[in-house]
Every structure is written in structure tokens, then in C-alpha cells.
Amino acid sequence: MGEFKISLKEFEIQFYKCQRCGKCRVVCPTYEEVGWESISARGRILLAQAFLKGDLPPTKRLIDSMYLCTTCKFCEEVCPADVKLIEIGEAGRADLYRLKKIPEGYFKLLQNIFTTDNPFGFDPSTRTEFIQKVGLQEKKADVLFYVGCMASSVRRLARVANKTIDLLKSMNINFTTLGNQEVCCGEPLLCAGAKPEFEKQAEKNLKLFQKVGVKEIITACPACFEVFKNYYPKIFGKMDFNVHHILEVLAERIRKGSVEFKKEVNMKITYHDSCHLGRRMQLYELPREIIRSLPGVELVEMKLSKENSMCCGGGGGLNVAFPEVAHSIAKKRVKDALETGVEAIVTDCPTCEFILSHAIVEDKLKIRILSLVELVSSAEPVFQAD
């Protein structure tokens, strides 16, 4: 097992690399909301170093500084000095967590995961309440569709899971789900800085995967996807299964020309890049490639897209401890979408969908939001056998 280092002391050199230019501030969604220097990557770096050196106590603002961040990685995208701003933030959270100095909202989240294996605290037996049963459930299978907690717990997001299941079936993929046995991937624990618990959660998952004998995991949640892909190997080293986002699977079929769409969708949409699939996994073109292949779909980009996409407000667990800030960021993102004059926002991420839909509903805005798998389904794809 590899050693997953996550502590500020690993970043001694990084602290000097930051030139405090402030380029990170102008792209930071939380800084724009809160406006205090401490709530920007530049401020966070200063504070993290002083905290590490024992020159600053964990004051309220210092704790807020580490947690009031969507971890959207826009700051890293523009940093001239290539400072590992996101990892430093994660390490700061981990160090504060060790001291149990975390924002109030996170205690409930952690408690939920510890007791129910999902961040919302719902009874595990209800995990499949809104989700269609998969015949092969709990049997051995090469492919596992990992549903993720968002699609399992929010009724309207169950569509993401159900449409994904439909697509996998129509692709003739022999797959299973973990049903009620599925547990959280651990991403919210990382957001909380709860590194030991994250490792335990990862081990729990790994055992479940091994039980099924999985060779490939497909998920429709970019956060789970990134955690499996980027963080699990930090603990376990090379894993004996592959991880794919459903959009990768779809794109592959489209590239091969083994799919035909039966229905013209006739919709003008904009695409919201989630931070996980976008800046963190660098998959910008892939979803667009899928969108372009759908008959009758017109894509209008927002002024901030791809590398320069703006977070929905839900990243990094912001919604847990600072819901007003998250909500306000979401409203801005919806405004970006409205400016394009489209009828729907399409995204790859159930969390983005959840957060943005709240902003839409609250202001009764004339724009829909749907997942890209839903949009693909509505074009009635017919897959040829491999």
C-alpha cells in the first residue's frame, strides 16, 4: 500500500514559489463572493505556511480560509508559478482536521458517512429506492456501474443513474451494481480533510469491488470518477481495474461509428464543465464531441468554459458549511448560462445539476438543466454490437 501524504509539511518549498501576484484572486469564485484576502489562494498560501510554522493559531478565519474553497482549480490553471494550490488547501484541511478544527457543517456530514456510508445520512436500504434494479446485481461481473451518492439520494437525480443503466444495457455491456451495498467513494471525506477515514472508506470500497471481481468501473459521477482514478492509486498503488466515466464509454462508441441516433433532439443548449471532469481530469473536448454528434442539438458556449469554466458553487463541499456562498456562486453560473440564450444547461455532474437547479428553481428562471446522459438518451441511440 502506498503512503498517501497529505500534510502541509510536504509543501515547504511550494510556499516560496507563490509570488503573491494575486492572479488567482480574480478567477476565484469564493473570493469574489467573500472578498477577504484570506479567502483566496494567495491568502491561503500565506496562512498555510504561517500555520505550519506555528506562527498563527487556527483562528476562525484561518479555518474558513482552508474550507471556503470550491477546489475548482481555476487558481492553479492561471498560476504563473505552478504552485500546487489545491493540494495545499487539501493538506491544510487535513492538518486542521487532526486538530478537530473544522467548520461546523462538516461534523454532520462526517457523522452521516460514518453511520450510513453516505453524506446525506439516508438509510442504506433505501439506496436503490428510485433506481431501477439491475438483474445481475451482487453477482460477479466484469463491469460495475457505480451509481454514486448523489444519484442514489436525490430523487430527480435518479434519472442520471437510470438513463446510464439504460445506455449500458443498450450497449450490451454485461454489468452489475452494488445495489444497497454501495458505499460513498470517500470524496466528501477528502473535502473535510478526514484523511484516515478517507483511507478506510477507500479500503471498504476496494473490498466490495474485489467481491464482485470487477475489472472495470463505470460511473456517472465525475467526483467518484476522479477519486477512484486520482486518489485511490495514491493509497493502493496500481489497481487491478480500470475506471471510466460513462461519457468516455459513449464517446468511444461514437468515435467507432457504432451508434446511430434515431431522434432529432432540436434543442439549443450550453454545456457546463464540472470541475472534476474538466480542470481536474482535463476532459473538455470529450463531452463536446458527444454533444456535436447528437442530431438537432446546437451548443452555445458560455463566456467562461473549458479551462476557464466557473464552478457551480458545490465543489469542495462548500455547500455543506457555507451554503449561502455556494448558492450565490450557483446563481452567477446560471446567469452565465442565461446570457447564451439557450433553453437548457447540460452537465456531466449530478452535484452541479443539483446545485444549479436550486438556483434556477428559486428564481423561477426560464432555463432547464439536464445531464448529458439524459440528452444522449433523448436522441434514442441504437448501438451496434461490437
Next chain:
Amino acid sequence: MVLYLSQHDNLYNKLVEIVGESNVSSDEADLYCYSFDKFSHPYIQSELRRYRPIAVVRPQNTSQVSRILAFANEKKIPVVPRGAGSSYTGSVNPIKGGIVLDLTRMNKIKKIDVDNLQVVVEPGVVKAKLDEALRPYGFFFPPDPGSEEYCTIGGMIATNAAGMRSVKYGVTRDYVLSLEVVLPNGEVIRTGAKTLKYSIGYDLTRLFVGSEGTLGVITEATLKILPLPEHRAVVLALYEDLKAATTIAVRLIKAKVIPSAVEFLDKFSIQVVNQYSKLGIPEVEAAVLIELDGSVEDVKAKLKKTVKIVLESGAVEVKTAEDPAEREKLWTARRDIGPAFLRLRPEIGDMSSGEDIVVPLSRLSEAILRTQKIREKYGVLLGLVGHAGDGNVHNVILINPLKMEEEFPRIRKVWEEVYLMALELGGALAGEHGIGLARKAFIEKQHGRGVEVMKTIKRALDPNNIMNPGKIFDLD
């Protein structure tokens, strides 16, 4: 003297009364964050780590600034105004404690008045945001510091900032028509007039431009704007002859071609940027990038002329670009200098120091050669880049933070020798970054008795010395 909040029990309440609770902080973490700028690193210039403000306040309008200053003046509490905190000189470090006034909430563009070629803005407007707002009108605010994406207009005025395009468009000073300023006693004045010219007595506008927050707080600025050029072209010229490279701007101007930018990189800078950007620029003594702007026909004519003049001047290679993407490609060499230096030794995590001397154009090659000699003498990693159109040279010096004790005294010597050389050549300590703390020790060498006049003005406007004390010069 460092003041602590506990010594001013009613201070916090008073500030809350003026700006509201959510806009005042005395949380140690905030006080720390507002104690540094681009120049001052808490663990490198460790002497600066001791200084903290007693509170950070975020006013939203002139009336709040006025009330804060009146109160601070009465209690003799220092006030340090601050925009983006991207200064290169420590000019926003609260070295006498007091209140840091974060002006970034005052970020409204109040009026875009194209008919009168002007805009009215609050000090916290980010320069790039102003240009974004002006673009639909086909206009822009010409001064273009390298930090334009994040620096504020207030900071630009307070330091008389400028950038690559000064050769054609001048500096911030040239665009400030009128200011609203809160004086240290809380009084609000208006300087100049909202006209493109005026002849109305002492030019108080220019007094506040470059004053680095030592005389009052700028709360509103009326700025001149210009139409965006229709077209641009870029010429990359490579030289083995430094003198020819550094005099190309004057050659062009004499031939009635006024370039919008003339930038140069010395050999070491070319090597560094090649390593980072994989540009494969031949490693000659100097690379010069010339930008031309204007109407399409004008640019095309100027481009032809420029290529001819550049070749005649002894350039060993010339490349041109008019297409935006091609222009960008040529421009990468200059634009990537910052990241290229900062990523040269990733295992070390270098910090960089940027110097900012300016010399008369005819002495530029001498300044470069002498700086290169200073570089050899002290064995420092120093790249020379700058604005060859106006004689402004930036030395990018890399400093290994883990060998600070060994390296920093040497680097201080480099700074000192470079400053003295600039003055000897008839130049100035800073072209566009200001004095702040970094160059304070040399201010008398620059101005001689002139510093006494500055102090007289300072004492007259700010008798209690509350405004950004200890910057530019020491009063006592």
C-alpha cells in the same frame, strides 16, 4: 510604534459602526494576509513579519472612507490604503501597524462617457475589467502594467503604473484627468477637472499620482480613454549587437514609425524562456519584439518600413506576424518570461525579485552591459527583460529560499549596484513600480533636496503622518 487593538478598545466598534461588522476584521489570519505584497515574503524578509495592522476595513463608498480617516486622524492611527496588493515594493505593508483599508469593494465603473473620451471609476476596479467594459464601445484604458489582469486602478494611480505600451501611449499619469481624494483629516476634495485639458493652478492630480497612499485616499478617478486600434502586427528581431537592439526604438521613431511596444530579452532570458516554452529562439545577445498598431493600411505600411529598418540596423533574423494567432505565438517569448523563470528550478521553489530601473534610451545598452557585469560579479541568476521603447529594464533575479541567509545579502548588493548605476546613467530608480520600502534608502540619491520638498508637502497635508507612514521616505 506598533499599535494593538486592545489599546483602542473603542476602535473596533467605531469601525463597525462605519462599515458594518462583516467589513471589519481583526482576526489574526486576516491581519496576516493584509501584511504583505509581491515584494515582501514573510519568511524571506523576515523583519517584515513582525508588522501587522490592528484591523482591516473594507469601505464601500467615499463617505465611509472619509469617516474612517477622520477618526484615525483624531486618534493618530496609521492608515494603509490597498488595492490588489500586487505592488513590487512593499508599499502596502503596514509597517507602523494601524488600519489597512482594503478598497477592492469600491469597484464600480460609475460612468462610461465615450462622447467626452472618459470614464469615471472607483479605485478598486480591476484594470482588465475596465477594458472589458470599454471593449463594446471600441475603447480602452491604455496604461498596461504586466499585472493588468488583477491590479486595480487605484493602485495604478498610486504608483503611476505603466507597461509595454508606454512607448506610444505613455503612463497612467497621462490619463488621469480628475481625482476625488479623501484627505487625512477626512475632508473630500476634487482635483483637476473633467476636461481633456485645463490650466487651473497647481496640478494636484499629478501630486496624488505616484504618491503611494501617503497623502490621502483616492476614492474616484476620471480617466481619459482611447479607441482600440483596428489592427496590430508583431515583429521579432534577433540581434548579436546589443547596441543595435536597444536603439531600434529610436531608429523607428526617427523614421516616423511609432511602435506601440518594443520589448527586449537578453541571452539568458531567451535561454530560460526557450526551456519553458520550447520556442527554439536562436540564443543570440538580444531578442526584440516590436508591436505596431493602428488602422490596417497604416499597420501594413509601418510593418514594411519596420522590417527594412530592423534589417538595416543589423538584425540577424526577423520574423513578422499579423494574424492574431501568429502574433500570439511570437509574443509568447515575452509573455512567458514570468512563468519561465519561476519554473526554471521547480525543485527549489525560487522566488523572484523584479527590479525596475529606467535610463535614457541612449544609455540602455550600457545599462544592460553593466547589469550583466554585476550579474557575473555576484553570480546570481538574473535575466534582463524590459521595455526597450522607453529605457525601462526589469531584472528578474531568482532567489533560492532555502539558502536565503547566503543569497539575500548578495542580492541586496546587486539591487544597490543596479540602482546606483541607473542614477549614474542619468536614469531613475523605478520606471513603473514605485518606491515603497524597497527603494526608500535611495530616494535622496534620486531627488537630493527635492525630498525635503516632498516632506514639506506631506507634513502640510498629513500633519499626524497617518497616511501609509514609512513609505517613499521616513519623515523623521
